[in-house]
Amino acid sequence: MSVECFVTGGTGFIGQHLVALLSAKGHTVRVLMRRPERLATLREQVDALGGNSTRVFALAGDLQSDGLGLSPADRAVLKHAGVLFHLGAQFAWGLSMEQARAVNVEGAKRVALLAAEQNSRLVMIGGFMLKNHEHLRRIGIDPLHPQSTDWPAVYRRVGGYEGSKLEAHFATLALMAAKGGEMTVVHPATVCGHSRTGHILEGQPLVALIRNLVQGKLTAVPGTARHWLPLVTVDHLVDLTAACAFDPAMAGQELLALDDQTPDLRELLAQVAESVGVKSPRHYISLRWLKWLLKIAPVARFLNTQPEALDFIQTTRFDTSTLEQFANRHGIARPDICESLQHTARFVHSYCL
Ligand SMILES: NC(=O)c1ccc[n+]([C@@H]2O[C@H](COP(=O)([O-])OP(=O)(O)OC[C@H]3O[C@@H](n4cnc5c(N)ncnc54)[C@H](OP(=O)(O)O)[C@@H]3O)[C@@H](O)[C@H]2O)c1
Numbered sequence: 001m002s003v004e005c006f007v008t009g010g011t012g013f014i015g016q017h018l019v020a021l022l023s024a025k026g027h028t029v030r031v032l033m034r035r036p037e038r039l040a041t042l043r044e045q046v047d048a049l050g051g052n053s054t055r056v057f058a059l060a061g062d063l064q065s066d067g068l069g070l071s072p073a074d075r076a077v078l079k080h081a082g083v084l085f086h087l088g089a090q091f092a093w094g095l096s097m098e099q100a101r102a103v104n105v106e107g108a109k110r111v112a113l114l115a116a117e118q119n120s121r122l123v124m125i126g127g128f129m130l131k132n133h134e135h136l137r138r139i140g141i142d143p144l145h146p147q148s149t150d151w152p153a154v155y156r157r158v159g160g161y162e163g164s165k166l167e168a169h170f171a172t173l174a175l176m177a178a179k180g181g182e183m184t185v186v187h188p189a190t191v192c193g194h195s196r197t198g199h200i201l202e203g204q205p206l207v208a209l210i211r212n213l214v215q216g217k218l219t220a221v222p223g224t225a226r227h228w229l230p231l232v233t234v235d236h237l238v239d240l241t242a243a244c245a246f247d248p249a250m251a252g253q254e255l256l257a258l259d260d261q262t263p264d265l266r267e268l269l270a271q272v273a274e275s276v277g278v279k280s281p282r283h284y285i286s287l288r289w290l291k292w293l294l295k296i297a298p299v300a301r302f303l304n305t306q307p308e309a310l311d312f313i314q315t316t317r318f319d320t321s322t323l324e325q326f327a328n329r330h331g332i333a334r335p336d337i338c339e340s341l342q343h344t345a346r347f348v349h350s351y352c353l
Contacts, residue, residue, distance in 0.1 A: 002027055006059070210349075226264070227265050
């Protein structure tokens with residue numbers, strides 16, 4: 001059955017893959033675009049990723065504008081949307097609280113309001129840190145009582161991007177509960193390139209890590225032997241996200257999209273290094289010390305990263321049994337994360353350096 005879908009963030013990395021998948025499955029996909037004149041480029045990308053671009057359309061708008069900046073005509077078209085996928089976000093390090101909130105929190109609330117008003121299912125992309133309750137409590141969020149959070153203090157601890165993702169999640173859940181809307185949240189780990197082609201876009205955190213390694217800037221492994229950077233491939237993530245959207249049992253549920261076979265960080269770097277023929281670091285540098293170094297602007301510039309990027313490297317292990325059951329129920333196979341990582345490393349080496 002063909003369903004009308006609305007996608008925010010459809011021009012981004014995960015979004016392009018999701019739009020390709022939905023259109024390939026025969027759905028009509030309307031993408032919120034700040035620059036709708038780039039529709040032709042998006043359609044080319046969608047076709048290159050195996051989608052059907054004739055089913056992809058642009059709706060001019062902006063997450064920062066009231067009513068998403070949609071024209072009354074586009075708003076009328078959207079009334080037929082069965083599912084609203086919210087992926088749009090300002091995804092960058094070093095954002096101020098105000099910048100991050102304007103797009104990531106207020107934008108998410110606007111999309112949620114639209115979904116609730118027109119009775120569409122909302123599928124929102126969160127982040128795996130929301131499933132690490134120990135971490136949430138450490139930074140001042142009680143997941144059972146998020147309304148009592150001192151948000152400016154959280155932003156000071158984790159930075160603008162992550163603070164706004166956490167705040168957006170709880171604000172959206174509250175809004176949908178108040179309006180009686182139907183919502184599903186998918187929480188991805190750091191996203192790896194496509195499992196077969198390695199396709200990934202510039203600007204992704206994993207690209208920065210691979211680039212630093214290839215350019216010889218990563219001479220020690222951040223953390224300890226117990227630290228890892230949990231990954232999920234982009235194709236697996238969009239398979240899971242699309243399945244969530246059309247599964248009535250997933251209304252009101254959250255799904256962690258994380259591959260627990262991701263190797264520890266030292267092994268991950270070793271696999272990347274081997275794929276592109278460079279040396280991998282053997283010794284460790286403490287995260288606290290590295291964060292301190294990254295507070296020195298020239299060091300952060302040289303490494304092209306910010307201290308907040310290190311928060312995703314951690315020792316916590318996650319329970320993925322619900323994910324496995326969900327994937328099995330939908331016949332979604334988990335790609336080999338090590339092979340996917342090697343394809344991604346070669347893709348970055350060929351196209352992103
Ligand atoms: N990639 C990861 O490792 C990862 C991990 C966990 C969660 N996530 C979440 O997954 C979602 C998608 O991530 P991604 O990696 O695909 O990000 P991305 O490649 O940076 O794409 C961001 C998208 O958001 C759109 N956007 C930004 N500001 C906007 C605004 N004011 N109005 C409308 N659209 C706007 C961008 O559109 P333009 O083309 O106009 O810039 C782009 O389509 C985000 O919510 C992110 O937080 C990502």
